[in-house]
Amino acid sequence: EIQLQESGPGLVKPSQSLSLTCSVTGYTITSGYDWSWIRKFPGNKMEWMGYISYSGSTNYNPSLKSRISITRDTSKNQFFLQLNSVTTEDTATYYCARGAWEHDYWGQGVMVTVSS
């Protein structure tokens, strides 16, 4: 069974970087598919942030392009999100998911609050 699990700090200070990990089991991230980060804001708006492909290429939402980086550790079957210069508007629940366009497996989500 394919499972994704997000982890990372639940509280980040403004202007700092947000770093999250998605651990994947049941499927090797280099075997195929793209691997996305998606966030849901308070108030329910959802935003696709970007993905890393099975080959390691990346594609980001232009709204975040200057602040976002998605990387991976193939030895651990994990991929990562880094979002720089966060503000309170980055407070959201962050999800990792399989697929760039059709997201067929999702993690449980991790809530991140940006606050001093």
Place this chain on the structure above:
Amino acid sequence: DIQMTQTPSSMPASLGERVTISCRASQGISNYLNWYQQKPDGTIKPLIYYTSNLQSGVPSRFSGSGSGTDYSLTISSLEPEDFAMYYCQQYDSSPNTFGAGTKLELK
């Protein structure tokens, strides 16, 4: 970016009722439209891909339809576990974008 207008934002409904949620895109999206369900615990489950194709394990009471700019999700007879949030998502052009969600509530 393509804007997805999802209606209604909330919908009170009864067990056994047939309900339809709508999604309108700001431009044609060639049936590249998915539907997701989010439970109160935050779990997100894919329901339908490419307008009308049920994901594996999704009950047949769920169906999707539409074309051009207008799409819909129908639940033919509500079960207790169906009361949740529902989102549409277009993937015709990048970045893929989501509707604002519909909260299906027990009347």
